[in-house]
Amino acid sequence: MILWYDFPMKKKIKVGLIGLGTVGSGVFKTLRNFDYIEVSKIAVRDINKPRNIEGLDKSLLTDNPYDVVNDPEIDIVAELIGGLDPAYDLITTAMKNGKHIVTANKELLAKRGEELFSTADEYNRVILYEAAIAGGIPLIMPIKTILAGNKINKIEAIVNGTTNYILTKMDVQGASYEDVLKEAQQLGYAEADPTGDVEGFDAAYKIATLSTITFKKRIKIEKIYREGITKIRSQDMKAANDLGYKIKLIASGKIDENGKADVRVHPMLVSKKSTLAHIDYVTNAVSLTGHPVGSITLSGPGAGEFPTASSVVGDILAISAELGTSDYILPMMRCRHAENADMTDISETENKYYMSINAKNAMGVIGKIGNICADNNISLASIVQKCVSDDNTADITVITEIANEKAMQNAVKLIEQDGNKVNSLIRVQV
Ligand SMILES: NC(=O)c1ccc[n+]([C@@H]2O[C@H](COP(=O)([O-])OP(=O)(O)OC[C@H]3O[C@@H](n4cnc5c(N)ncnc54)[C@H](OP(=O)(O)O)[C@@H]3O)[C@@H](O)[C@H]2O)c1
Numbered sequence: 001m002i003l004w005y006d007f008p009m010k011k012k013i014k015v016g017l018i019g020l021g022t023v024g025s026g027v028f029k030t031l032r033n034f035d036y037i038e039v040s041k042i043a044v045r046d047i048n049k050p051r052n053i054e055g056l057d058k059s060l061l062t063d064n065p066y067d068v069v070n071d072p073e074i075d076i077v078a079e080l081i082g083g084l085d086p087a088y089d090l091i092t093t094a095m096k097n098g099k100h101i102v103t104a105n106k107e108l109l110a111k112r113g114e115e116l117f118s119t120a121d122e123y124n125r126v127i128l129y130e131a132a133i134a135g136g137i138p139l140i141m142p143i144k145t146i147l148a149g150n151k152i153n154k155i156e157a158i159v160n161g162t163t164n165y166i167l168t169k170m171d172v173q174g175a176s177y178e179d180v181l182k183e184a185q186q187l188g189y190a191e192a193d194p195t196g197d198v199e200g201f202d203a204a205y206k207i208a209t210l211s212t213i214t215f216k217k218r219i220k221i222e223k224i225y226r227e228g229i230t231k232i233r234s235q236d237m238k239a240a241n242d243l244g245y246k247i248k249l250i251a252s253g254k255i256d257e258n259g260k261a262d263v264r265v266h267p268m269l270v271s272k273k274s275t276l277a278h279i280d281y282v283t284n285a286v287s288l289t290g291h292p293v294g295s296i297t298l299s300g301p302g303a304g305e306f307p308t309a310s311s312v313v314g315d316i317l318a319i320s321a322e323l324g325t326s327d328y329i330l331p332m333m334r335c336r337h338a339e340n341a342d343m344t345d346i347s348e349t350e351n352k353y354y355m356s357i358n359a360k361n362a363m364g365v366i367g368k369i370g371n372i373c374a375d376n377n378i379s380l381a382s383i384v385q386k387c388v389s390d391d392n393t394a395d396i397t398v399i400t401e402i403a404n405e406k407a408m409q410n411a412v413k414l415i416e417q418d419g420n421k422v423n424s425l426i427r428v429q430v
Contacts, residue, residue, distance in 0.1 A: 013320040016068035019080030026309030069094035079103040095125040102315040104131035110205035117335040128315035134284040136307025137300040152290030155253040159206040161282035162197035163249040168280040199228035200265040203251040211253035217341035225346040227266035245269035246277040261341040269428040352428035355398040359420040376411040378403040
């Protein structure tokens, strides 16, 4: 067998896999290329399930994941089952038993990362999680190593392939959210219950961990403002295009000079001139801005068997290369962000807005909308009225200058009290 990479190891490194689904299968197949790594046990839910893995030695399989974490021979455990339970207890038990951890589990990291990293510290173990944020895109390792000399104060990212696929299709086909979702479900790009993706939970888990390591302060998942894509209409897509924008689900994070963080997930109009506007379908991208590097964007496949395996295997090899060399391996990759970030509430933020209003076709309606905005300290960058419909209403599209969120929400309320319907309010990239 021709090996991809031959590392001079005194003894084989034993790896235990928990999970042999999409990611686990890719990891198992890729690890076969490294003769100094031995996958010595694999936990699955159903041992008898047919698996598309040529030559899989069924004797490696167990349906008890504790067989993996309690095996004294295993050096590294890769947790690839997802969810909170039993993943949390399995990882904790494995660390207490002296194993280092690789995981792809974004939900677990976002919700219980603090406890896991403190257990890792206590037992002098490392937890690597490159696959958890944007599948195959190298992010964690670059941020923690080669970008370590930077003060990164801004992240803007597309980290959910399902929603990016839906928004791209809506844009390209002029189709409705509901129709595209159905199609995405048939093609396997969206789950039967798409809530985790379309309501922005998945992106929120990822930006929680990504902003924690980038800003070096713990960002609590419950403090992240989250809004999904279910209310985006094909009319908004068209209007955004006409104004020079695309609509994307953006996970973003900013930290100011006083250490106050603003972390959120919501749809956003992004200028067609920006890199993120051109990230389509299931591709993911993360833009980081800081000093001294300036702005960089990393993009690539955010999910899938082999792209995700690339990150998991990279983590396994990084740990393997250090095992036996020191009592304190991979110091730069450890998480020590115990201090919680002070977080800005969405109501205090300043944004530009796109607003789509269905208004009565009456004299002075545009003037009234303008007055309500002015009364709330909101300046308008543009206001455009489209043709009048049969019901004698007209669609009015507004783009504001930078305004306060609370003031904007108040203006929406007043515009509606005046007999109009605000169909959409979407923030605009600044
Ligand atoms: N799919 C991706 O592209 C992707 C990308 C980035 C991150 N991730 C993350 O990677 C993790 C795995 O995702 P996946 O897509 O590979 O999931 P998946 O295809 O559903 O596979 C899950 C695997 O875990 C096994 N499993 C589940 N519960 C178990 C238990 N209690 N004990 C033992 N084994 C158990 C299943 O066994 P059976 O095979 O017997 O059912 C299956 O092999 C998740 O945290 C996910 O968020 C996935």
